[in-house]
Amino acid sequence: MTTLKRTPLFPVYEKYGAKTIDFGGWDLPVQFSGIGQEHEAVRTKAGLFDVSHMGEVEVKGEKAFLYLQQMTTNDLSKLEVGQAQYSVFCYPDGGTVDDLLIYKYADDHYLLVINAGNTDKDFAWMQEHLIDGVQIENISPQTAQLAIQGPLAESILQKLTDTDLSAIGFFRFQRDVQIDGISCLVSRTGYTGEDGFEIYLDHDKAIQLWDRLLEVGQADGLVPCGLGARDTLRFEAKLPLYGQELSQDISPIEAGIGFAVKVDKDVPFIGQEALKAQKENGAPRKLVGIEMIDRGIPRSHYPVFIGDEQIGEVTTGTQSPTLKKNVGLALIKAEHAAVGTELDVEIRGKRLKAVIVPTPFYKRPKQ
Structure with missing residues (x-):
């Protein structure tokens, strides 16, 4: 055990x-x-x-900036000392290794905060692509x-x-x-x-x-x-969770976090070509919000249909404590992703009606 x-x-x-x-x-x-x-x-x-289960990795050295520009999808040149940036590690095919936060201490010193379940995998990925002039340390x-x-x-x-x-x-x-x-x-x-x-x-x-x-x-x-x-x-708030809205098989573009993918930055990065193609031609799938019309709670991996065609699956779903409604996020074929589209979610063997609604489900009131 x-x-x-x-x-x-x-x-x-x-x-x-x-x-x-x-x-x-x-x-x-x-x-x-x-x-x-x-x-x-x-x-x-x-x-x-x-x-405290989250992973923390320090990246230091004269080539630290270049290394992270090659490893992550966002543009690190926009980051000032004292600023944090949301970014993504991707595979060459555009699938997601992990989403992360980068804290800039100095031009040659950064802190990366990564997902707990991915810490060992991410650190191995970083070691595999390490370049001279960079030291990494897992300080988790x-x-x-x-x-x-x-x-x-x-x-x-x-x-x-x-x-x-x-x-x-x-x-x-x-x-x-x-x-x-x-x-x-x-x-x-x-x-x-x-x-x-x-x-x-x-x-x-x-x-x-x-x-x-x-x-x-x-x-x-x-x-x-x-x-x-x-x-x-x-x-x-429609913030993605690795293993649900993001995975090796789901790109950041499909997951709706394309704002963290800068395909035209000066330094080529892993996954750039695949992600550029998705940005230019449209990703094959899209993450949408759904609200149940029939009674039932959508849960992760429940299949989503239009007619007899399965068009995707639920990534996260629950009864929203704030809205008191049964809602979910679903990754579906992009051609069916328009707000107002009716579809069916299969819940315990039964097809129940739902509709695509705008997201995020919640935005905090302006102070």
């Missing part, structure tokens, strides 16, 4: 009532108080997530990551630091921020559709900071949140 990996916060899960599951080989909390309550807390107040084991998300995230976190958090803009970060006396990297990227911060710190300080945040945030309604709410929150 394989032993599940654990984050530095595992020892306090029980104290906060966590129910854990096997998530890609990790023993992680799916919920604390309940997925619906946690989802609501993030949309209206604030939630705290343990995302010594790094913890907490995410505080929701409209009150800034005011709660501000209680523990003298750094002006309002000065950290969207997709920006600051290093060596002292939070409750702990040196942290603080960024503002989010994966919930809400405002919020990611806090990177030494793994041995994670419990101290987790406890303190929940202590100072309690009066504002801050609650610990698990993977269940993280999934419903990111799904409503």
Whole structure:
């Protein structure tokens, strides 16, 4: 029997009532108080997530910029020091190795944040394509990551630091921020559709900071949140999850994140030709939002039909806690992807009616 990996916060899960599951080989909390309550807390107040399972890789050296330009789909030349960029590793055929965040420390120093289940695969991929003048190091084991998300995230976190958090803009970060006396990297990227911060710190300080945040945030309604709410929150905002909306067989263009694919940048990158062809000629498939007309909840991998033709499948689906509707994301043949198109989802052997609707399902209100 394989032993599940654990984050530095595992020892306090029980104290906060966590129910854990096997998530890609990790023993992680799916919920604390309940997925619906946690989802609501993030949309209206604030939630705290343990995302220490995510992978972190440092890339250093005089050729670090060139190397990452060749490896990733976005244009790194647009990135300033202190800024983060969403990007993708692709295979030569345009399929997705992983989606990731790149933090620029300096022209010759970057931090990559990658998906937990892909950390070993991604690191091997990076090693396979390594060039002279670049060093890479997997610092995941010594790094913890907490995410505080929701409209009150800034005011709660501000209680523990003298750094002006309002000065950290969207997709920006600051290093060596002292939070409750702990040196942290603080960024503002989010994966919930809400405002919020990611806090990177030494793994041995994670419990101290987790406890303190929940202590100072309690009066504002801050609650610990698990993977269940993280999934419903990111799904409503149409943020892709690797293994569902993205995979070796799904390109970033098909998944609707073509904004992170710059096919005309100066440096050729892996997958460029295939992705350029998809951008110019249209990808064969498209990710769309669907809403059930008949009663039933669409789930991952349920087949989608028009008439007798299977045109694709559901990638993620649930009852949206915010909308109180049964909705899903589906990857289908592009010619059927127009909003308003009716189709059928096969749920437990029955074909049930659904309609293509605009996405994202949720956008946070303008402040």
